Amino acid sequence: MHLEKFLLILVSILACNTLTLKSLDDEWTLWKSDHERRYSSPKEEDVRRKIWEANWQKVTEHNKLADQGKKSYWMKMNHFADKTANELKLKSCLRNSTSQERNFKSYQGKKYQTGPPNVDWRDEKCVTAVKDQGLCGSCWAFATVGTIESRFCIKYGPLVELSEQQLVDCDYYNGGCCGGYPSSALEYIIDHGLMKSSKYKYKGYNSECRFKYRQALQVNASKFYDFRGEDNIASALAHDGPLSITFAVDVDFFFYDKGIFDGDCAPYSNHAMLAVGYGAMDYEEYWIVKNSWGHYWGENGYVKIKRNVNLCNIGDWASAADLV
Template identity: 35%
Template sequence: MFGAWSSEATSRNVQDASMYERYEQWMARYGRQYSNMNEKETRFNIFKKNVAFIESSNNNADKPYKLSVNQFADLTAEEFKSQRTGFKGPGDLPPLTTTFKYENVSVVPSSLDWRTKGAVMPVKDQGECGSCWAFATVGALEGAIQLATGKLISMSEQELVDCNVGGENEGCNGGYPDVAFLYIIEKHGLTNEANYPYTASDNVCNATEVDTPSGSITAYEDVPVNSELDLLKAVANQPVSVCIQASGAFMSYSSGVLTGPCGTDLDHCVTAVGYGTSDDGIDYWLLKNSWGTEWGEEGYARIQRNIEAVEGMCGIATSASYAIV
């Protein structure tokens, strides 16, 4: 009996040693340093749990997507949500827009990728700031301006973080794309990233740079709620800001078409920049994220499209909007 227990304990120690070596390699890759050994040990235990979840998911051959041990592997789900998302619901805002310019669209391409048409800037990184709402807004804005003018300009998320504050939008503490679109309309445009670079932090609004807009819009519209068909009509015509629930597998997503499980408690906003059907026949949305190029498919994700639930996968059809130039 004692021998069996000793053998089992030794096996666990070997496994822990192997995992710790993997942890050290992961720390070196991502330049992770901790203030003391207690913190390092705490993070190691979180790392172990995340790796177990990732490997369990990847061992399921029925899943058409893969997860990876990425730069977020030492974070709990709660920490990740507070640092890397940032959607805040509409609260006491005025009624959402009631017009939908693509209502009568009847024919759309079977697949579309706005990256190939020059309407998408390279992937950016919001850092440890709950500013996804600003990046989703800017992604949709950049696309709309390019389609209207032929010029693709990297616009300033930091202006929104610093200046579009009060009410629903609170910089790194979260925000709502519709409010950001209203700000851009009221300020007669948004400045570009070169004028007002991103810092991943809340700062005092730079009034000088705000007075030099690089692109403006006349209006924005919301896609009718709970309709993937209407969302398809919009994305077929321009990049669209969409909000989703990014908990669970999304944090460690690496490749393929994410098919859930996924809820509809929205916490993160991204830009829908296309759609299509995978080689194994799964319809998907193509999403541009704001977590850098080491996450996902070089910063992008594909999530399942045309599902039974009207909200769409991860709630993608419940809060979508686009700019009108």
């Protein structure tokens, strides 16, 4: 009798494992199709499948906790799901400047009133569509161009998509796909102007500079600056418009889906993004941030990040320019 019960339990376990494997097979096939994955050999696919399964387990366990209210954000199996943690960390695209290069200016010099409780510049139609930097470490260019696109729209009216590739190819002070930082990119833009993205399309790799001055939108600015502090960033964001921020991205951030991110951070800032607003949900304050990893990442390319705790160094370094 005991043997029959044991065999019945064993059969049940084997059946469950078989169903789980079949389900994973189906999900793997669907994921490859959705993200257009083609591997060079069966051996490479087997390696990527194992990485994908480990990430699937991680995401599944995290989301169970989120469903129970024990986590404030959810994760998803996006286009990073077949990458190892070390591969994801190689996407760092922020070149840290020296103390001599970084000239921080306090935002206290501007006499701002307290901003409104909620700000979202997307409502004013002054934020361009989410873009994808691809394999190029050009986040610094996307964050900087996004700042100019939005502030030009706020100041003058039209929303114009400008060229990140121009910065990648022509801003020699920065490192193209090997990283850069927004404040020096702002200086380049003010000195040279920016061509429209339709005239200088994004390639996602370093190439020869094809800048044409006569086709460039000239950007007149009274000053450009770096500043610190989440209160200062919020004040500048509310009164002047979107600005670039830096963030210490760790592995979990790559799999963000929705909710307010408050996960693990890298030891230092390694990514630049565009802050477009802020708000609160259930008394939890957050930033609204536009990323450059495509619309399929996060909340249609955006992320809510916990605010006023300097999460992942988000308040350490912001860059902007005053257009005139």
